[in-house]
Amino acid sequence: MKNPVRVAITGAAGNIGYQLAFRIASGDMLGKDQPVILQLLEITPALDALKGVVMELRDCAFPLLADVIATDDANVAFADTDYALLVGARPRGPGMERKDLLEANGAIFGPQGKALNAHASRDVKVLVVGNPANTNALIAQAAAPDLNPRNFTAMTRLDHNRAMWQLAEKTDKHVNDVQKMIIWGNHSATQYPDISQCTIAGQAATSQVANDWYESTFIPDVQQRGAAVIKARGASSAASAASAAIDHMRSWALGTASGDWVSMGVPADGSYGIEPGVIYSFPCVCEKGDYRIVTDLPISDFSREKMQATDEELRQERAAIEDLLR
Numbered sequence: 001m002k003n004p005v006r007v008a009i010t011g012a013a014g015n016i017g018y019q020l021a022f023r024i025a026s027g028d029m030l031g032k033d034q035p036v037i038l039q040l041l042e043i044t045p046a047l048d049a050l051k052g053v054v055m056e057l058r059d060c061a062f063p064l065l066a067d068v069i070a071t072d073d074a075n076v077a078f079a080d081t082d083y084a085l086l087v088g089a090r091p092r093g094p095g096m097e098r099k100d101l102l103e104a105n106g107a108i109f110g111p112q113g114k115a116l117n118a119h120a121s122r123d124v125k126v127l128v129v130g131n132p133a134n135t136n137a138l139i140a141q142a143a144a145p146d147l148n149p150r151n152f153t154a155m156t157r158l159d160h161n162r163a164m165w166q167l168a169e170k171t172d173k174h175v176n177d178v179q180k181m182i183i184w185g186n187h188s189a190t191q192y193p194d195i196s197q198c199t200i201a202g203q204a205a206t207s208q209v210a211n212d213w214y215e216s217t218f219i220p221d222v223q224q225r226g227a228a229v230i231k232a233r234g235a236s237s238a239a240s241a242a243s244a245a246i247d248h249m250r251s252w253a254l255g256t257a258s259g260d261w262v263s264m265g266v267p268a269d270g271s272y273g274i275e276p277g278v279i280y281s282f283p284c285v286c287e288k289g290d291y292r293i294v295t296d297l298p299i300s301d302f303s304r305e306k307m308q309a310t311d312e313e314l315r316q317e318r319a320a321i322e323d324l325l326r
Protein backbone atom coordinates (compact mmCIF):
# COMPACT_ATOMS: atom_id res chain seq x y z
CA MET A 1 0.00 0.00 0.00
CA LYS A 2 1.27 3.52 -0.83
CA ASN A 3 1.82 6.10 1.92
CA PRO A 4 -1.16 8.44 2.34
CA VAL A 5 -1.04 11.88 0.73
CA ARG A 6 -2.63 14.98 2.23
CA VAL A 7 -5.49 16.67 0.41
CA ALA A 8 -6.82 19.99 1.70
CA ILE A 9 -10.31 21.18 0.76
CA THR A 10 -11.50 24.65 1.72
CA GLY A 11 -15.21 25.33 2.03
CA ALA A 12 -15.58 21.65 2.76
CA ALA A 13 -19.08 21.96 4.22
CA GLY A 14 -20.34 23.88 1.18
CA ASN A 15 -22.17 22.50 -1.82
CA ILE A 16 -19.10 21.63 -3.86
CA GLY A 17 -17.07 20.56 -0.83
CA TYR A 18 -19.77 18.12 0.21
CA GLN A 19 -19.45 16.38 -3.15
CA LEU A 20 -15.68 16.59 -3.36
CA ALA A 21 -14.71 15.10 -0.01
CA PHE A 22 -16.54 11.83 -0.59
CA ARG A 23 -15.32 11.31 -4.12
CA ILE A 24 -11.72 12.03 -3.15
CA ALA A 25 -11.99 9.67 -0.17
CA SER A 26 -13.30 6.95 -2.47
CA GLY A 27 -10.24 7.20 -4.72
CA ASP A 28 -11.76 9.01 -7.71
CA MET A 29 -9.07 11.70 -7.75
CA LEU A 30 -5.77 9.96 -7.11
CA GLY A 31 -6.56 6.34 -7.85
CA LYS A 32 -7.89 3.31 -6.03
CA ASP A 33 -4.45 2.49 -4.61
CA GLN A 34 -3.72 5.89 -3.06
CA PRO A 35 -4.75 6.45 0.58
CA VAL A 36 -5.59 10.04 1.49
CA ILE A 37 -5.70 12.21 4.58
CA LEU A 38 -8.41 14.84 4.15
CA GLN A 39 -7.69 18.24 5.71
CA LEU A 40 -10.94 20.18 5.69
CA LEU A 41 -11.13 23.94 6.22
CA GLU A 42 -14.25 25.95 7.02
CA ILE A 43 -15.07 29.29 8.59
CA THR A 44 -15.84 29.09 12.31
CA PRO A 45 -19.66 29.37 11.98
CA ALA A 46 -19.67 26.38 9.63
CA LEU A 47 -17.68 24.09 11.91
CA ASP A 48 -20.81 22.31 13.16
CA ALA A 49 -21.85 21.53 9.61
CA LEU A 50 -18.30 20.38 8.93
CA LYS A 51 -18.50 18.08 11.93
CA GLY A 52 -21.47 16.42 10.24
CA VAL A 53 -19.44 15.97 7.04
CA VAL A 54 -16.68 14.29 9.04
CA MET A 55 -19.22 11.99 10.71
CA GLU A 56 -20.55 10.95 7.31
CA LEU A 57 -17.05 10.43 5.91
CA ARG A 58 -16.32 8.05 8.78
CA ASP A 59 -19.67 6.33 8.28
CA CYS A 60 -18.67 5.47 4.71
CA ALA A 61 -15.79 3.30 6.03
CA PHE A 62 -13.75 4.21 2.95
CA PRO A 63 -10.79 1.83 2.61
CA LEU A 64 -8.57 4.68 1.30
CA LEU A 65 -9.38 7.28 3.94
CA ALA A 66 -6.44 7.27 6.35
CA ASP A 67 -7.52 10.27 8.47
CA VAL A 68 -9.72 13.39 8.47
CA ILE A 69 -8.80 16.72 10.00
CA ALA A 70 -11.47 19.43 10.34
CA THR A 71 -10.45 22.95 11.27
CA ASP A 72 -11.09 26.67 10.92
CA ASP A 73 -7.36 27.42 10.88
CA ALA A 74 -5.72 27.54 7.43
CA ASN A 75 -2.33 26.88 9.03
CA VAL A 76 -3.62 23.52 10.22
CA ALA A 77 -5.58 22.70 7.06
CA PHE A 78 -2.56 23.28 4.82
CA ALA A 79 0.09 21.60 6.99
CA ASP A 80 2.24 19.44 4.69
CA THR A 81 -0.59 19.27 2.18
CA ASP A 82 0.25 17.75 -1.20
CA TYR A 83 -2.94 18.91 -2.94
CA ALA A 84 -5.02 21.97 -2.09
CA LEU A 85 -8.48 22.53 -3.55
CA LEU A 86 -9.48 26.11 -2.78
CA VAL A 87 -13.24 26.02 -3.06
CA GLY A 88 -14.40 28.06 -0.05
CA ALA A 89 -15.81 31.34 -1.35
CA ARG A 90 -19.15 32.94 -1.96
CA PRO A 91 -21.02 31.70 -5.06
CA ARG A 92 -22.85 34.12 -7.36
CA GLY A 93 -26.61 34.40 -7.61
CA PRO A 94 -28.87 35.18 -10.56
CA GLY A 95 -27.92 38.31 -12.51
CA MET A 96 -24.35 38.45 -11.21
CA GLU A 97 -21.14 37.98 -13.16
CA ARG A 98 -18.37 36.01 -11.47
CA LYS A 99 -16.15 39.09 -11.29
CA ASP A 100 -18.82 40.72 -9.06
CA LEU A 101 -17.42 38.38 -6.40
CA LEU A 102 -13.91 39.77 -6.70
CA GLU A 103 -14.10 42.03 -3.67
CA ALA A 104 -15.90 39.57 -1.37
CA ASN A 105 -13.79 36.58 -2.33
CA GLY A 106 -10.45 38.17 -3.22
CA ALA A 107 -9.75 38.77 0.48
CA ILE A 108 -9.89 35.02 1.17
CA PHE A 109 -7.10 33.99 -1.17
CA GLY A 110 -4.21 36.17 0.05
CA PRO A 111 -4.24 34.73 3.58
CA GLN A 112 -4.71 31.22 2.21
CA GLY A 113 -1.76 31.67 -0.16
CA LYS A 114 0.30 32.84 2.82
CA ALA A 115 -0.70 29.80 4.88
CA LEU A 116 0.16 27.49 1.95
CA ASN A 117 3.52 29.25 1.63
CA ALA A 118 4.27 28.66 5.31
CA HIS A 119 2.96 25.13 5.78
CA ALA A 120 2.23 23.15 2.61
CA SER A 121 4.46 20.59 0.93
CA ARG A 122 7.00 22.40 -1.30
CA ASP A 123 5.45 20.55 -4.26
CA VAL A 124 1.84 21.33 -3.37
CA LYS A 125 -0.50 21.37 -6.35
CA VAL A 126 -3.11 24.11 -5.93
CA LEU A 127 -6.44 24.29 -7.74
CA VAL A 128 -8.61 27.36 -7.24
CA VAL A 129 -12.32 26.74 -7.78
CA GLY A 130 -13.79 29.70 -5.85
CA ASN A 131 -14.81 32.48 -8.22
CA PRO A 132 -13.50 34.48 -9.94
CA ALA A 133 -11.18 31.49 -10.06
CA ASN A 134 -8.39 32.74 -12.34
CA THR A 135 -7.84 35.98 -10.47
CA ASN A 136 -8.19 34.35 -7.06
CA ALA A 137 -5.46 31.91 -8.12
CA LEU A 138 -3.27 34.89 -8.99
CA ILE A 139 -3.87 36.38 -5.53
CA ALA A 140 -2.97 33.10 -3.80
CA GLN A 141 0.12 32.69 -5.98
CA ALA A 142 1.37 36.20 -5.17
CA ALA A 143 1.06 35.48 -1.44
CA ALA A 144 3.17 32.34 -1.73
CA PRO A 145 6.59 33.47 -3.01
CA ASP A 146 8.39 30.35 -1.73
CA LEU A 147 6.23 27.91 -3.68
CA ASN A 148 6.51 27.08 -7.37
CA PRO A 149 4.33 29.71 -9.10
CA ARG A 150 3.43 27.17 -11.81
CA ASN A 151 1.63 25.11 -9.20
CA PHE A 152 -1.17 27.67 -8.81
CA THR A 153 -3.94 26.78 -11.23
CA ALA A 154 -7.59 27.69 -11.80
CA MET A 155 -10.46 25.51 -12.87
CA THR A 156 -11.73 25.66 -16.44
CA ARG A 157 -12.21 21.91 -16.65
CA LEU A 158 -15.93 22.30 -16.03
CA ASP A 159 -16.15 24.50 -19.13
CA HIS A 160 -14.05 21.94 -21.03
CA ASN A 161 -16.37 19.10 -19.99
CA ARG A 162 -19.47 21.15 -20.80
CA ALA A 163 -18.11 21.93 -24.26
CA MET A 164 -17.29 18.28 -24.93
CA TRP A 165 -20.79 17.22 -24.03
CA GLN A 166 -22.45 19.94 -26.15
CA LEU A 167 -20.43 18.87 -29.17
CA ALA A 168 -21.10 15.17 -28.62
CA GLU A 169 -24.82 15.80 -28.30
CA LYS A 170 -24.95 17.95 -31.43
CA THR A 171 -23.18 15.32 -33.53
CA ASP A 172 -25.02 12.37 -31.99
CA LYS A 173 -21.79 10.89 -30.66
CA HIS A 174 -20.61 9.96 -27.19
CA VAL A 175 -18.49 12.35 -25.19
CA ASN A 176 -15.74 9.68 -25.25
CA ASP A 177 -15.43 10.31 -29.00
CA VAL A 178 -14.52 13.99 -28.51
CA GLN A 179 -10.85 14.92 -28.25
CA LYS A 180 -8.73 18.07 -28.19
CA MET A 181 -11.31 20.54 -26.92
CA ILE A 182 -9.84 23.87 -25.84
CA ILE A 183 -11.07 26.51 -23.42
CA TRP A 184 -8.96 29.64 -23.68
CA GLY A 185 -8.73 32.37 -21.06
CA ASN A 186 -10.95 33.25 -18.15
CA HIS A 187 -13.57 31.11 -16.39
CA SER A 188 -16.16 33.74 -17.26
CA ALA A 189 -18.51 34.75 -20.04
CA THR A 190 -15.50 35.84 -22.14
CA GLN A 191 -13.95 32.37 -22.16
CA TYR A 192 -13.36 31.04 -25.67
CA PRO A 193 -14.39 27.44 -26.30
CA ASP A 194 -12.44 26.54 -29.43
CA ILE A 195 -13.22 23.46 -31.54
CA SER A 196 -10.71 24.19 -34.31
CA GLN A 197 -8.46 21.32 -33.16
CA CYS A 198 -11.25 19.04 -32.00
CA THR A 199 -11.90 15.62 -33.40
CA ILE A 200 -15.04 13.54 -33.03
CA ALA A 201 -14.43 9.84 -33.53
CA GLY A 202 -11.21 10.84 -35.30
CA GLN A 203 -12.81 13.29 -37.77
CA ALA A 204 -12.38 17.07 -37.63
CA ALA A 205 -15.21 18.59 -35.59
CA THR A 206 -15.34 21.64 -37.84
CA SER A 207 -16.44 19.43 -40.74
CA GLN A 208 -19.29 17.94 -38.68
CA VAL A 209 -21.06 21.04 -37.39
CA ALA A 210 -22.20 24.19 -39.18
CA ASN A 211 -20.09 27.26 -38.52
CA ASP A 212 -23.21 29.22 -37.70
CA TRP A 213 -24.16 26.75 -34.94
CA TYR A 214 -20.60 26.90 -33.61
CA GLU A 215 -20.46 30.69 -33.45
CA SER A 216 -24.05 31.54 -32.54
CA THR A 217 -25.12 28.65 -30.33
CA PHE A 218 -22.20 26.57 -29.07
CA ILE A 219 -19.87 29.37 -27.96
CA PRO A 220 -22.50 31.41 -26.06
CA ASP A 221 -24.08 28.28 -24.56
CA VAL A 222 -20.76 27.11 -23.12
CA GLN A 223 -19.94 30.64 -21.94
CA GLN A 224 -23.33 30.96 -20.22
CA ARG A 225 -23.76 27.42 -18.93
CA GLY A 226 -23.00 28.37 -15.32
CA ALA A 227 -25.73 31.05 -15.41
CA ALA A 228 -28.18 28.58 -17.02
CA VAL A 229 -27.60 26.11 -14.18
CA ILE A 230 -28.12 28.85 -11.59
CA LYS A 231 -31.41 29.77 -13.29
CA ALA A 232 -32.58 26.16 -13.33
CA ARG A 233 -31.36 25.04 -9.93
CA GLY A 234 -31.53 28.29 -8.00
CA ALA A 235 -27.94 27.55 -6.95
CA SER A 236 -24.69 27.29 -8.84
CA SER A 237 -23.29 24.06 -10.25
CA ALA A 238 -21.99 21.85 -7.48
CA ALA A 239 -21.76 18.15 -8.40
CA SER A 240 -20.44 18.94 -11.88
CA ALA A 241 -17.99 21.46 -10.44
CA ALA A 242 -16.70 18.89 -7.95
CA SER A 243 -16.41 16.33 -10.73
CA ALA A 244 -14.40 18.75 -12.86
CA ALA A 245 -12.11 19.57 -9.92
CA ILE A 246 -11.43 15.87 -9.52
CA ASP A 247 -10.76 15.57 -13.27
CA HIS A 248 -8.34 18.53 -13.14
CA MET A 249 -6.32 17.12 -10.23
CA ARG A 250 -6.39 13.56 -11.55
CA SER A 251 -5.07 14.66 -14.95
CA TRP A 252 -2.36 16.74 -13.32
CA ALA A 253 -1.29 13.98 -10.92
CA LEU A 254 -1.74 10.91 -13.10
CA GLY A 255 -1.44 12.28 -16.65
CA THR A 256 -3.65 13.02 -19.66
CA ALA A 257 -4.72 10.38 -22.17
CA SER A 258 -2.32 9.78 -25.03
CA GLY A 259 -3.13 12.01 -28.02
CA ASP A 260 -5.42 14.28 -26.03
CA TRP A 261 -5.13 17.29 -23.76
CA VAL A 262 -7.20 19.11 -21.14
CA SER A 263 -7.89 22.78 -20.40
CA MET A 264 -6.29 24.25 -17.28
CA GLY A 265 -6.04 27.80 -16.00
CA VAL A 266 -2.26 28.16 -15.55
CA PRO A 267 0.18 31.07 -15.28
CA ALA A 268 0.60 32.60 -18.74
CA ASP A 269 4.17 32.22 -20.00
CA GLY A 270 4.01 34.16 -23.25
CA SER A 271 2.65 31.20 -25.25
CA TYR A 272 0.23 32.38 -27.96
CA GLY A 273 1.18 35.98 -27.16
CA ILE A 274 -0.50 35.86 -23.74
CA GLU A 275 1.99 37.71 -21.59
CA PRO A 276 2.83 36.61 -18.01
CA GLY A 277 0.80 38.19 -15.21
CA VAL A 278 -2.50 36.35 -15.48
CA ILE A 279 -3.79 32.82 -14.92
CA TYR A 280 -5.12 31.90 -18.35
CA SER A 281 -6.71 28.69 -19.57
CA PHE A 282 -4.64 26.82 -22.16
CA PRO A 283 -4.66 23.33 -23.63
CA CYS A 284 -2.30 21.33 -21.41
CA VAL A 285 -0.74 17.88 -21.54
CA CYS A 286 0.07 16.32 -18.16
CA GLU A 287 2.75 13.74 -17.54
CA LYS A 288 4.63 12.52 -14.47
CA GLY A 289 2.85 14.93 -12.13
CA ASP A 290 3.57 18.00 -14.24
CA TYR A 291 1.76 19.92 -16.97
CA ARG A 292 2.91 21.73 -20.07
CA ILE A 293 1.04 24.11 -22.33
CA VAL A 294 0.50 22.66 -25.81
CA THR A 295 2.28 25.13 -28.07
CA ASP A 296 2.36 25.97 -31.76
CA LEU A 297 -1.27 25.31 -32.58
CA PRO A 298 -2.46 27.39 -35.54
CA ILE A 299 -4.57 30.39 -34.46
CA SER A 300 -7.08 31.94 -36.88
CA ASP A 301 -8.01 35.63 -36.85
CA PHE A 302 -11.37 34.66 -35.32
CA SER A 303 -9.62 32.81 -32.50
CA ARG A 304 -7.01 35.49 -31.97
CA GLU A 305 -9.69 38.12 -31.38
CA LYS A 306 -11.52 35.98 -28.84
CA MET A 307 -8.30 34.96 -27.07
CA GLN A 308 -7.36 38.62 -26.72
CA ALA A 309 -10.79 39.66 -25.42
CA THR A 310 -10.65 37.16 -22.56
CA ASP A 311 -7.02 38.13 -21.84
CA GLU A 312 -8.10 41.75 -21.64
CA GLU A 313 -10.79 40.89 -19.10
CA LEU A 314 -8.24 39.04 -16.98
CA ARG A 315 -5.92 42.10 -17.05
CA GLN A 316 -8.85 44.26 -15.91
CA GLU A 317 -9.60 41.87 -13.05
CA ARG A 318 -5.92 41.95 -12.15
CA ALA A 319 -5.89 45.76 -12.16
CA ALA A 320 -8.91 45.78 -9.83
CA ILE A 321 -7.08 43.75 -7.17
CA GLU A 322 -3.52 44.93 -7.83
CA ASP A 323 -3.20 45.98 -4.15
CA LEU A 324 -3.77 42.34 -3.11
CA LEU A 325 -0.77 41.23 -5.17
CA ARG A 326 1.76 43.19 -3.13
Ligand SMILES: NC(=O)C1=CN([C@@H]2O[C@H](COP(=O)(O)OP(=O)(O)OC[C@H]3O[C@@H](n4cnc5c(N)ncnc54)[C@H](O)[C@@H]3O)[C@@H](O)[C@H]2O)C=CC1
Nearest residue numbers: 011013014015016042043088089090091129130131155241
Ligand atom coordinates in the same frame (compact mmCIF):
# COMPACT_ATOMS: atom_id res chain seq x y z
N1 LIG B 1 -14.36 27.38 -11.29
C1 LIG B 1 -15.53 26.81 -11.50
O1 LIG B 1 -15.76 26.18 -12.55
C2 LIG B 1 -16.65 26.88 -10.50
C3 LIG B 1 -16.53 27.66 -9.36
N2 LIG B 1 -17.55 27.74 -8.45
C4 LIG B 1 -17.33 28.59 -7.26
O2 LIG B 1 -16.99 27.77 -6.14
C5 LIG B 1 -17.25 28.48 -4.94
C6 LIG B 1 -17.97 27.59 -3.93
O3 LIG B 1 -19.24 27.23 -4.41
P1 LIG B 1 -20.29 26.41 -3.52
O4 LIG B 1 -19.61 25.25 -2.87
O5 LIG B 1 -21.48 26.17 -4.35
O6 LIG B 1 -20.63 27.53 -2.42
P2 LIG B 1 -21.26 27.30 -0.96
O7 LIG B 1 -21.68 28.64 -0.48
O8 LIG B 1 -22.22 26.17 -0.95
O9 LIG B 1 -19.99 26.83 -0.12
C7 LIG B 1 -18.90 27.65 0.11
C8 LIG B 1 -18.33 27.25 1.45
O10 LIG B 1 -17.13 27.97 1.64
C9 LIG B 1 -17.05 28.33 3.00
N3 LIG B 1 -16.11 29.45 3.13
C10 LIG B 1 -16.33 30.76 2.93
N4 LIG B 1 -15.21 31.46 3.19
C11 LIG B 1 -14.27 30.58 3.55
C12 LIG B 1 -12.92 30.68 3.95
N5 LIG B 1 -12.31 31.88 4.06
N6 LIG B 1 -12.25 29.57 4.25
C13 LIG B 1 -12.85 28.36 4.20
N7 LIG B 1 -14.13 28.19 3.83
C14 LIG B 1 -14.83 29.28 3.52
C15 LIG B 1 -18.49 28.66 3.39
O11 LIG B 1 -18.68 28.58 4.78
C16 LIG B 1 -19.26 27.59 2.62
O12 LIG B 1 -19.48 26.44 3.41
C17 LIG B 1 -18.06 29.72 -5.36
O13 LIG B 1 -17.18 30.84 -5.43
C18 LIG B 1 -18.53 29.35 -6.75
O14 LIG B 1 -18.80 30.48 -7.55
C19 LIG B 1 -18.70 27.04 -8.62
C20 LIG B 1 -18.86 26.24 -9.73
C21 LIG B 1 -17.86 26.12 -10.74
Ligand SMILES: O=C([O-])CC(=O)C(=O)O
Nearest residue numbers: 092098131226227236237
Ligand atom coordinates in the same frame (compact mmCIF):
# COMPACT_ATOMS: atom_id res chain seq x y z
O1 LIG C 1 -21.58 30.14 -12.78
C1 LIG C 1 -21.21 30.19 -11.59
O2 LIG C 1 -21.27 31.19 -10.88
C2 LIG C 1 -20.62 28.94 -11.02
C3 LIG C 1 -19.59 28.54 -11.98
O3 LIG C 1 -18.51 29.07 -12.00
C4 LIG C 1 -20.00 27.64 -13.06
O4 LIG C 1 -21.00 26.93 -12.93
O5 LIG C 1 -19.31 27.65 -14.08
